[in-house]
Amino acid sequence: MRRRLLPSLTALRTFEAVARCMSFTEAAGELNVTQSAASRQVRILEEYVGGPLFMRTRGRLELTEEGRVYAAELKEALDRMELATLQAMAFERGGGVLRIGVLPTFGTRWLIPRLSRFAKAHPKITLNLNAGDGDVDFSAQGIDLAIRFGDGHWPDAVSYRLGLREDMVVVCAPELLTRGIDPEDPASLRDHVLLQHTTRPLAWAQWLRDAGLGDLDPNGPSFEHFFMLIQAAVAGLGVALLPRFLIDDELRTGALMVPFARNTIYDGGYYLICPTARRDLSKIRAFRDWLLEESLSPSAVELP
Template sequence: MRRTLPSLMALQCFDAAVRHLSFTRAAEELALTQSAVSRQIRALEDFIGRPLFERVKQRLVLTSAGEGYAAAIRDVLDRAEAATLQLMAHGGQGGVLRLAVLPTFGSRWLIPRLGDFARRHPEVELELVTQVRPFDFDKEAVDAAIHFGPALWPGATCHRLMGETIVPVCAPALLPGGALPDARALADFTLLQHTTRPQAWSEWLHAAGVAGVDGMKGPRFEQIYMVIQAAIAGLGVAVLPTFLVDEELADGRLAVAVDAPLHSQHAYYLVHPATKSDLAPVRAFRDWLLAQVGA
């Protein structure tokens, strides 16, 4: 079935005109005449059936329809350009892998291991961005993501990487007598909260059989790294994955407050759209990462 699409030249002219709010400057950028750009914009408006620009006191401004269309077209053109440049640079072999990672997992676990991936796959260029919550792959220029939670991501394939064990930790100065003898003593401490895991304390307290302690109360931090730093600073007790604070526990910056580890019901996953399963960069990174975790 034939797609309902205007010409690429019309979209390029529209995008340039949006950025400059001038047909003349758009024409200069595209090496066209001003009248050619004007004709392309008029043809695009005729195709869509509504105006995209209007003149207000001799100034070119977008209509409300034009504003929404401009954002969508900019994204389409950016993706098309990126795909074209990638194919030109790599000829379909390797290429760029844009990976969304959890910030603390990325900095503490993944990045120290990436040297091995680079040596094994010099044809793949990694581009890491941070995301702390699930997102829509159709709306983000991302090829894959590392996600913590259940193995649920609509329209995507999830590969389990590892589970985690969480334990309450804090600055040693808060524990002059050593680890607390009983988890109920946490009622006297500030509980540090991680905003993207709001149930972490409640789940740990329930597993420990502790009642009467509000697991939702306490200062909140968006990233695990911030929670770790708050715990080191003595702001309270945090329940954290042991593998992310091994270094702090070993060098004494943190201490276990209650020796009652809990195996999380969730896990870390490599997630990617099912449609990208056979892309060379995704396949190379997936196979390498699964080998790293022994999956």
């Protein structure tokens, strides 16, 4: 029987972390060991393979050519080992826990009301949701998946575009319709406050340009999250430009009205983002397939 020629897993994990961070200090913190312990493990590995894996140039840590190739191969191997372990854990439990970082308004307005259908189809998978709308760091944020708005490009990840688009419509509280907003004349918006969303800075400009009002400057107050912008519009603070699918309840109850038939499709899309190495986990495949199908379902609200 052939005996595998492998160094210790501790030495391999330490080298991979140092090569990825290019810092003994940072890698030691990630591994929860001292810097000297991390250095010792790398020395053990260098002795095992019979040559240096790092060199210092002008005080900077750099990989040798052998170290660079070894680190790349080792990362792929550790990723596969991690994936195999997660698959085994999920199989043993018949599902497992799936941690998802989700946009706050998207989560509360669209995703959560539909999750009972996922739970019914996959009762052994437990979903934990964390609100977030910034950069995605799966390891630091402790998440398996993320839902974000963007162009589909995230480093070291595979993304799946959902069947949702930001079909932006102008909305306002009913009382604003009695204060000079003329549904037949978009120019009547000149006398009203145009509420803005900080992450969609070009939305109003796009709608106004299409309506022939390219000279109008939307200089109203800005809001960081859609749920804040929705509440501001409901409170009558001004006129907002919002995605239809996030305001089903307000449109159904009449808390918000759509004074103009014109809409605009904002560039970008909603994506489910997954670490490339984990894309084939059964629990991730289950949620991905369900979410993609669910996002193709029509809105419950019919609008002109």
